[in-house]
Amino acid sequence: MxxxxxxxxxxLSLAPGARAxxxxxxxxxxxxxxxxxxxxxxxxxxxxxAGWAKKTAFADPLARTHDAVEKEPDPRQAGVSRIVxxxxxxxxxxxxxxxxxxxxxxxxxxxxxxxxRPEFAAAVLLGDSNLAGLAVRAFLTGKGSVRRVGTxxxxxxxxxRGPVGPIADPNTGQPLAPDDDANPLKGHKxxxxxxxxxxxxxxxxxxxxxxxxxVGGVLRRFAGKEKAPSLADSDSFxxxxxxxxxxxxxxxxxxxLVAKLDAEKKAGGTSVPADxxxxxxxxxNAKAVPVVTGNVIVAPDSxxxxxSAAVDPSAESPLLSLLAGGTATADGFRFAGKESSAxxxxxxxxxxxxxxxxxxxxDAVAKANGSLGKPPGxxxxxxxxxxxxxxxxxxxxxxxxxxxxxxxxxRCWCCTATPRPPPRSGWRRPRTSPDWRPAHNPRRRRRPRxxxx
Numbered sequence: 539m540x541x542x543x544x545x546x547x548x549x550l551s552l553a554p555g556a557r558a559x560x561x562x563x564x565x566x567x568x569x570x571x572x573x574x575x576x577x578x579x580x581x582x583x584x585x586x587x588a589g590w591a592k593k594t595a596f597a598d599p600l601a602r603t604h605d606a607v608e609k610e611p612d613p614r615q616a617g618v619s620r621i622v623x624x625x626x627x628x629x630x631x632x633x634x635x636x637x638x639x640x641x642x643x644x645x646x647x648x649x650x651x652x653x654x655r656p657e658f659a660a661a662v663l664l665g666d667s668n669l670a671g672l673a674v675r676a677f678l679t680g681k682g683s684v685r686r687v688g689t690x691x692x693x694x695x696x697x698x699r700g701p702v703g704p705i706a707d708p709n710t711g712q713p714l715a716p717d718d719d720a721n722p723l724k725g726h727k728x729x730x731x732x733x734x735x736x737x738x739x740x741x742x743x744x745x746x747x748x749x750x751x752x753v754g755g756v757l758r759r760f761a762g763k764e765k766a767p768s769l770a771d772s773d774s775f776x777x778x779x780x781x782x783x784x785x786x787x788x789x790x791x792x793x794x795l796v797a798k799l800d801a802e803k804k805a806g807g808t809s810v811p812a813d814x815x816x817x818x819x820x821x822x823n824a825k826a827v828p829v830v831t832g833n834v835i836v837a838p839d840s841x842x843x844x845x846s847a848a849v850d851p852s853a854e855s856p857l858l859s860l861l862a863g864g865t866a867t868a869d870g871f872r873f874a875g876k877e878s879s880a881x882x883x884x885x886x887x888x889x890x891x892x893x894x895x896x897x898x899x900x901d902a903v904a905k906a907n908g909s910l911g912k913p914p915g916x917x918x919x920x921x922x923x924x925x926x927x928x929x930x931x932x933x934x935x936x937x938x939x940x941x942x943x944x945x946x947x948x949r950c951w952c953c954t955a956t957p958r959p960p961p962r963s964g965w966r967r968p969r970t971s972p973d974w975r976p977a978h979n980p981r982r983r984r985r986p987r988x989x990x991x
Contacts, residue, residue, distance in 0.1 A: 559641075559665075559742065560641075560663065560742070560743075560759075560760055561641040561642065561663065561665075562641075562642065562770050563576050563578075563641075563642040563643060563644030563661050563663055564576060564644060564768065564769045564770040564775065565759060565768045565769070565770040565771075566644065566661045566743075566755075566756045566759045566760055566768065567644060567646045567648065567659065567661070567755070567756070567759075567768060567769040568648060568755060568766060568767075568768065568769065569766070569767040569768060569769055569771060569772045570649075570794055571646045571647065571648055571769050571791075572647060572649075572790065572791045572792075572794040572795035572798060573646060573647040573789075573790050573795065574644065574645070574646040574647075574769060574788075574789040574790070575644070575645050575646070575786060575787065575788050575789070576642060576643060576644040576645070576782070576786070576787050576789075577642060577643045577644075577785075577786055577787070578642050578782045578783050578787060579642075579783055580637050580638065580640040580642065580643060581637070581638035581640075582785075583637070583785065583786075583836060584634040584635075584637040584638050585634075586836050586837065586838055587629075587634060587836075588631065588634040589838050590838075591629040591634075594629070596626045596629040597629075599623055599626035599627055599629060599630050600623075602623065602626065603619060603620060603622070603623025603626065606619035606622070606623070607619050607620065632669075636667045636669050636670055639664070639665045639666055639667035639670070640662065640663055640664060640665050640667060640670070641663040641665045642663050643660070643661070643662050643663065644660065644661045645658070645659070645660045645661075646658070646659055646660075646769070648752060648755070649798050649802075650798065650801075650802045650805075650807060650809070651732045651733070651748075651749055651751065651752075652732075653732055653733075654802060654805065654806065654807030654808065654809055655732050655733040655748065655749070655809060656733075656748065656809060657747070657748050657749060657751065657752045658747060658748045658752060659745065659746070659747040659748070659752040659753060659755065659756050660745070660746045660747065661743065661744075661745055661756045661760075662743070662744040662745070662746075663742065663743060664741075664742050664743065664744060665742070670744070671739070671741060671742075671744075674739045674744045675739065677737075678696055678737060678739060682701075683698045683699060683700065684696045684697070684698060684699075684737070685697065685698075685699040685728040686728065687699070687728050687729060687730035687731075687736075687750065688730050688750050690738065690750065690753065690754040690757045690758065691754075691757050691758055691761045691763055693738050693739070693740045693757050693761075694738065694739075695730070695736060695737070695738045695750045695753060695754070696736070696737045696738070697728070697730060697731065697734050697735065697736050697737070697750075698734065698735060699728040704716075705721060707720070730749070730750045731749070732748065732749040732751075733748055733749065734748070734749070735748075736748065736749055736750055736752065736753045737753075738753045738756075738757055740757070740760070742760075743756070743757075743760050745757060745760075774791065774828065774829045774848075775789065777829075778829070778831045781831055781833055784833040784835055785833050785834050785835040785836050786833065786834035786836070787831070787832075787833055788830075788831060788832035788833065788834070788845075789829075789830075789831055790829070790830040790831075791828070791829055791830075792818060792822065792824035792827045792828070792830065793824045793825055793828060795818070795824065796815070796818050796819065796824040799814070799815045799818070800815070803815065813906070813907075816905070816906040816907075816908070817906050819906075820856070820902045820903075820905040820906045821856055821857050821899070821902045821903060821906050822855060822856075822857050822858075823853055823854065823855040823856070823857075825850065825853045826849060826850050826853035826854060826855035826858060827847050827848070827849060827850070827855065827858070828848050828850055829847070829848045830845065830846070830847045830848075831845070831846055831847075832844060832845035832846065854898075856895075856898045856899045856901070856902035857899065857902075859887065859891070859894075859895040859898060859899065860884075860886070860887070860895050860896065860898075860899045861884070862887045862891070862895065863884070863885035863886045863887045863888070863931070864885050865885065866883045866884060866885040866931060867885070870883030870884075870885070870931045870933045871883055871933065873933045873935070874933060874935040875935070875937075877937075877938045878935045878936060878937060878938065879936045879937065879938045880935065880936040881933060881934070881935040881936070882933070882934045882935070883931060883932070883933040883934075884931055884932045884933075885930070885931045886926070886929055886930060886931055886932065889927060892926045892927070892929065893926045893927070896926050897914060897915045897918060898915070900913075900914035900915070901913045901914055901915045
């Protein structure tokens with residue numbers, strides 16, 4: 539008996555130590571990730587969402603689905619009700635219970651690929667949720683278009699691929715065997731592509747990305763094979779660690795984002811919106827805003843967004859200068875009617891800096907838009923009086939209903955009472971139009987109506 543215990547203890551000492559479980563989603567992204575969002579405590583969010591679900595028709599998804607099916611005499615409409623019921627399972631108590639088992643979820647924009655496509659990655663840490671892992675396995679197994687396209691650190695990577703073959707023999711018309719030398723698809727295997735949904739699953743992690751490279755970085759860090767520092771090791775990210783537990787955490791590094799956009803543009807990429815790069819350079823001045831953080835706070839009775847930015851005083855930002863008026867009060871909303879669908883108010887800077895800040899902002903917007911001619915600052919130089927002296931704030935509101943003047947027409951002509959005339963004889967008005975009628979085309983041959991079988 540003593541010998542058996544000794545051998546067992548020797549065998550256990552030779553077994554490799556278990557790697558610590560990853561619980562921080564930020565540890566799965568590179569340190570230079572310019573845009574990142576995460577949910578650090580999905581359990582808190584699950585409790586709020588469960589409270590919301592109790593106040594909706596999906597409080598009992600099973601009963602709601604069958605109530606809708608029994609009211610639909612048409613089997614096709616009943617099938618639609620069942621599809622809606624399956625989507626309603628996301629509001630079931632079992633789903634929220636499993637969501638509490640997740641350590642965290644992270645999504646990040648990591649840069650651009652070699653073929654100039656944006657690279658995104660999402661990491662879902664499943665923790666000890668066996669049901670979530672089973673659901674991912676069922677998706678990767680049962681989805682007919684999901685195919686293997688490679689492996690990363692021993693983990694299979696999947697993408698959507700259409701069916702290929704079989705190819706018929708041009709002489710006999712019979713399908714060629716997969717191992718036939720005359721078959722051009724002999725030995726064919728699906729190849730990976732970029733800019734396509736990419737999936738990978740390993741116990742404890744479900745990774746989704748825009749390419750195998752984007753997913754591969756997450757898998758290597760999860761396996762402990764990546765030596766480069768992660769986002770969780772970044773000094774600027776560590777300073778915002780206190781805000782990570784509040785709802786959905788948002789993190790952005792504007793200088794790194796502009797650097798990646800400039801590098802992609804110099805490399806000949808066309809996926810970078812020119813307007814975005816111009817706004818970040820002229821209107822915002824990314825050097826003046828080293829880090830931007832925020833939180834989407836979900837409460838039982840409200841949803842709020844809180845954004846904070848670290849400002850570099852040595853760099854000027856036209857946007858931040860305009861926003862230096864302090865906290866806007868509810869007094870600015872008195873100009874918005876009670877029936878306004880939305881309203882936004884902004885407190886302008888003090889009177890001594892108000893005109894200068896407004897003109898600097900207008901000049902930056904003109905540069906970002908590529909406007910020719912005199913900038914607003916030069917156009918207002920000849921004005922004797924200060925146009926902004928009497929402005930303490932600005933309120934923008936949206937009316938509940940757009941009212942057109944007499945004789946006016948809406949741009950959305952397909953759903954108005956006075957649509958534009960048809961451009962050609964074979965054109966048909968949409969059935970949603972009040973004066974819909976079949977178009978007359980004498981050259982169009984009508985098909986005989988099929989008799990009901």
